[in-house]
Amino acid sequence: MATEPIVTGHGASTPDQDQGTPARRPPSANRTHRSAGDWAVLGVAVLIGLFIAFPFFLIVINSFKSPAEYSTGGPLALPTGLYTDGLVAFWERVNFPEKVWNSVFISGMVAVLAVLISMFNAFALGIGRVKGRLWIVVLILLANMLPQEVLLYPLYFMFREVGLYDNVWAVIIIFTVIQSAFGTYLLASVYSTFPKELLEAASIDGAGRWRILWRVVYPISRPTLSVLLIFFFIWTWNEFLIPLTFLVSNANQTVPVAITALQGDRIMDVTTTSGSALLGLIPTLIFFLIFQRTLTRGITAGAVKS
Template identity: 55%
Template sequence: MAAASRRTPLSWAALIAVGVFVLAFLAPFLVILLNAFKTSGDFRAHGSLSLPASWNWGVIEDVWQRTEFTQKLLNSVETSLGVVVIAVVLALFNAYALGIGRVRWRTAFLVFFLGVNVLPQEGLIYPIYYLFKELGLYDGKLGYTILVGVTYSAFGTYLLSSVFSSFPRELIEAASIDGAGRWTILWRIVLPMSWPTLSVMCVFFFVWSWNEFLYPLVLLISNANQTVPLGLASMQGQYTSDPTAMSAAALLGVIPMVVFFLIFQRSLTRGVTAGAVK
């Protein structure tokens, strides 16, 4: 009570603003949760903001079967984990060469990687489509995973290069004097000290890859290779729409991300905190 009585009007205003922001952020998820367990008749009779007259779990089961959600969930997990591995490994090697190795034309390489990040997918999708056709990678999860992993590695390289450029040179020089080679310095010194940044990159790359829509829409056309976003999009037809089924599909798409954040929230918090302290 004493702490609450010491709050100033400005602190109360900030607290109220944060509360309003949180409610506005959670409102769409609450609406999805309410409508995911309604019948179509219940939705038409009482609208989208009412509580379900009876919690209908059959909607979730129906959507799961119609979209073959198990296969799409496995595809998303497989491709997203593959993207994380490819992107982080490439970014680590590139940034080690640019940030610590100080290779020639370092600035030009950084400008190139920055340029890759700002290129729109719409401008790249047609060349990539024809290239995949020629290479026999079209409609294959391997080619798609490599493409997205290499694309994300450009952002990771740009980010890690700025971190490695301020890396303590004394540690590297001391390790070199002790006889450590470049690989030893990378794995024994640079990698452990850079893990907070790498963990944040892993989380971001996984979420970005999970939410990818344009690339898998064009490159993964068979039902056996499609990811979760494509499965959810198949619930919306040109002339038909079932709001309760769409809500159930959206809920199924959100749950894996929530579980992922709950598992890795500690790593994400540590990475962000380490970057702020630095």
């Protein structure tokens, strides 16, 4: 029996092509070519990052200088050794662990309570569709835009009358209301676009309002709630005016108030001040690093359409 000759040449097909295997591209074809605009945006981002990081760099290098070395070399000179007397002096003068605990307790309670209240309010406004929803949201937004200086005297008078002045719970209540106003405004906009099919399906299955909130709405909106929790914690940690007004005793002060109060006594030099700023920054930095992945997932949730 005669066999058919194998045809070779430009017109012949290989077995891989007959089976539909795509031809391999050269390695250079898979490389991403950056345009001039991309490089310009990258350069601007790097410059902004350096500009933001420069104050932190100054804090770190000046925290480990002696006062004599600072006066001789200035703020930009690198330390020749590790001078830790300023850090130790601030730690002992303000009882730093106590101040950190006060800040952590206040910020943590505010973050949790504000997220819960924001979720309840937004569920009623965004999904419950109460009457006058738009005006309520606008009123909450306007109240959130009031400067804190306007609120000081009414809040001082009110908490003094109820016996909560110079009490950490006064600050917790104030910031819970302030932060939940922003959280309600944000979540109400998110919940207003919530898929109605899921809510109707849950209602058909016999789920009530409470069960719909915790079994349907909460799991889907958990990334957004996590972002709010992190932001509320950091914002409350950095607050200064209201804690300074309502926490007058040394045992109730937060970290920012303790740093400023000690500076007002004029018993700290520049290097000790830098050390106090570094110690006050470390807890928030640790908190951010721990929840960095949660923050990234929460921000990008819903950004890519599946």
